[in-house]
Amino acid sequence: MKKIIQQILPSLALILFLSASTFAQTKIGGKVTDADSKEPLIGVSIGVKGAVTGTISDSKGNFSLSTNKPGALTIVVSMVGYERQEIPVKGNKTDFQIALKEQATLAQDVVVSASRVEESVMQSPVSVERLDIRAIRETPAASFYDAMRNIKGVEVSAQSVSFSSIGMRGFNSNGNVRVVQMIDGMDNQAPGLNFSVGNIVGISELDLQSVDLLPGAASALYGPNAMNGIILMDSKSPFLFQGLSAQVKTGAMYASNRTETTTPYGDISIRFAKAFNNKVAFKLNFNQLTADDWQSTDTRDQSLLNGTVLGAGSRGTNLAYNGVSVYGDETNVNMLTSLKPLLGVPTNPLTAGINQISAATGGLLTPSAILGYIVPNVAISREGYAERDLSSYANRNIKFNAALHYRFNDKVELILQGSYGQGTTMYTGADRYSIKNFSMGQYKAELKGSNFFVRAYTTQENSGDAYATGTLGQLVNEAAKPSTAWYPQYFSTFAGLALTNFGTVLQTNLLKGVAPASAVGLAVASTQSSFPYYHGTARAVSDAGRLVPGTAAFNAAVDAIKAKPLPQGAKFTDKSALYHLEGMYNLTEKLNNKVELIVGANFRQYALNSEGTLFALQDDGSEFSINEYGAYAQASKKLFADHLKVTGSLRFDKNENFDGVYSPRLSGVYTQGTSNFRASVQTGFRIPTTQDQYINLLTPSARLLGGLAVVQDRYKLLGNSYTLQSILANQSDPTKWVTYKSKAWKPEQVQTVELGYKGMITPQMFVDFYAYQSNFTNFSAGQVVAQPSTTLAGSLNYFSFPSNVDNEVVTNGWGLGIDYDLGNRWALGTNVSYNAVKDNGGLADYQLGFNTPNYRTNVSLGNRNIGNSGWGFNTTWRYQDQFVWQSSFVNQVVNQQQLSVIPAFSTFDMQVSKKVSEIKSIIKVGGTNLGGVAYTTGWGNPLIGSMYYVSITFDELLNK
DSSP states (O other), X not given: OHHHHHHHHHHHHXXXXXXXXXXXXXXXXXXXXXXXXXXXXXXXEEEETTSSOEEEOOTTSEEEEEEOOOSSEEEEEEOTTBOOEEEEEOSOEEEEXXXXXXXXXXXXXXXXXXXXXXXXXXXXXXXXXXXXXXXXXHOSSSSHHHHGGXXXXXXXXXXXXXXXXXXXXXXXXXXXXXXXXXXXXXXXOBTTTTBOOTTTTXXXXXXXXXXXXXXXXXXXXXXXXXXSXXXXXXXXXXXXXXXXXXXXXXXXXXXTTSSSSEEEEEEEEEEEEEEETTTEEEEEEEEEEEEEOOOOOOOOBOOOOTTOOSBSOOTTTOTTOOBTTEESOOOEEEHHXXXXXXXXXXXXXXXXXXXXXXXXXXXXXXXXXXXXXXXXXXXXXXXXXXXXXXXXXXXXXXXXXXXXEEESSSSEEEEEEEEEEEEEEEEESSSEEEEEEEEEEEEEEEEXXXXXXXXXEEEEEEOTTOEEHHHHHHHHHHHHSOHHHHHHHHHHHHHHHHHHHHHHHHHHHHHTTOOHHHHHHHHHHHHHHTHHXXXXXXXXXXXXXXXXXXXXXXXXXXXXXXXXXXXXXXXXXXXXEEEEEEEEEEOTGGGTTSSEEEEEEEEEEEEOOOTTSSBOBOTTSXXXXXXXXXXXXXXXXXXXXXXXXXEEEEEEEEETTSOOEEEEEEEEEEEETTEEEEEEEEEEEEXXXXXXXXXXXXXXXXXXXXXXXHHHGGGTOTXXXXXXXXXXXXXXXXXXXXXXXXXXXXXXXXEEEEEEEEEEEETTEEEEEEEEEEEEESOEEEEEEEEEOSSSTTOEEEEEEEEEOSSOEEXXXXXXXXXXXXXXXXXXXXXXXXXXXXXXXSOTTSBOOOOOOSEEEEEEEEESSGGGSSEEEEEEEEEEOOEEOOOTTSOHHHHHTTOOEEOOXXXXXXXXXXXXXXXXXXXXXXXXXXXXXXXXXXXXXXXXXXXXXEEEEEETTOOO
């Protein structure tokens, strides 16, 4: 990577040299006011179209700027909540009087996200959903990240108060690797996880200018993994958003299942930006969130052993109890199966006793028959620990951001930017993780012009003191007494008591002259009626020395295990890094604007570093690195008097472990008046993540392995393991188990056909509709195989790894959004979305993890300024269907039987705000999930309760 940067520096120097030529300056100035109130507007953005030059209006609405851009000019005047204006300029003019009208809808917004060039959001060739500054300010959600769940077609999986994962069009997950999140052009994924950790290491709400969401395949322009969508967040330029702003938010969180039902919540943000002579500008951001997290307290029994079904349970109802949010009880061993081999060991005390009774009956009872009478055919699990006994619920998040901008001239701007975040949160992956003191830094140097950019950045991750909660529960049990000792002690105690009783009752009745067959029946009945007592005694004996939560011994064991890295301990170590270099050039002007043409390329390297706790090691003991590169081109042309715009793009990407992949896209948008009809055929692909390729991690439910042969071959799975489906279908007959056979593993690809409409049906009604079908090939899904354990007789070791589904996976759906201007700033909005995966057979051996409800709907009503009083109001009602959740966290049997259902739920959020112009502040009072009925979004995720908050936001640029 270093060599590549060294090679490109001379090119950057040449660009700067060529762009340094000077032209005669044009001076532009004037005043901006509100068209209705005639009041001056502060902080309005005034920029020169096709240049990086720009400024803002001052406290009196005045502005001035100079530009060297030759020829006729156009200035762009814009402000959130107002209609954008483009004004031609001929020569010097410093007395512009510009009146901006309020904008009722987003119909006039300009976006660059869909095509990497400026275009109206109405004429975007693909679906675009947007949150701007006004929408963020008016949302009834506690944060802008939470507000995304109210957008059409967006799924949110909440694992923590500060960590949610965004999904679109299916295949949602707690760490979504099919949706890419970018902040100021930087992929915000944690390199060792390959997904964004919510907004923990993200952007401060005060510094956020806009959020664009592109549902569907976006690989053609944004590269690998943008299969189901991309989230683009842009921060505020210090040239255009200057001065001091601050926000203080405080409140309370409530949920009836928490240790303390009501706890405080706090969020503080500060931003300062300053520009000098429209040449140099900088900004500083600080954000801190503190809260006690939501808790997962699901005690349902998910073992499905001993004849039980999924549902409320305890160790009293099932000897192999395995609670969803209880950890350390995942291991189970069948007692009868474990003791049977001892019949072939004559020196074993149990065998000797059984043989003695068998001989006393003159061979009437065989040793195997006696064992079957005195030992039930049941599985036994160890007692686990509740999540609250093992997890860190003190949620903390601190973010810093700084940027320095320098404009060489009208054409070129240099940006040096750094962001650092540290946090403690919870995450549900293959295990339930306590992400404690996790940190990540992103550092960027970007040279940006009016028609190009060159960007280099790095992401540095450090898992801090993070640990796997489920693994911790198991290891606490092992620290008290290893399972290799616990189970034999349990079984020998039980069998000893049962055998003694059986022999005593049998002998007593035989001496009384009872017929042998009847004596045996009495002995069996007496013994089996005492099974509950024997189980209780056996557990009491084997649990002697068990570590009890809250005691000094328990705390000492927990601390010691958390300090040791996996697999000996529970510490999750990951210090992986990402290095990225990319550039893009817009050739449109070179082609005299006859065709819009852009080209771009990128190089990326993942440097894995988990200190041997997460990823497989090479033969020399080091961890792997992964190199990727890609290039793309896109051309657009307007036809038929500019009514039709056709766009085509092609991208090629190559990962060193897989063959190269092409991603074409073709789209067309037909515009007639205020109606825009669009159609597109898009392709996307997903290069397997770093974990998909190289993970080697033991979790409570299974050992997770990468899909590459270099990882799997170490466990000799080929020809030495069996498919989970065949085991479940033939549990009592191992001869019918199907041997696992491997196959080639390829990156998954998708082709999406989409039709859409966006337009103003009436001057008051804005409608946005889309319908799509996606066809996935080489779909990568979880496959599970099992091997008989070599350490615990009667137990199986499970292995889970990614594998390509043989059949094509087909999804389809649609979405409809309607926004209606009721007048006097009252706005009513509703949206509904539908997503489904087709059951086309041949998928039973895989866990697709669609994890998406069929229907979601939102309804909102609000007014941002009631009667010009400064009072604002907004409400949102949200509903989603029940659906099945599949992941490696779910018990594998439950997974296979599609029993992990997430119930339907609805929420109601509301906020009331008051603008206090005298102190340039907005006061906001709000609440989320006001109905108070807690809900969950994924298996093992916490119950989300209600939140109530008050915030005050100060902004120097706040208008009256």
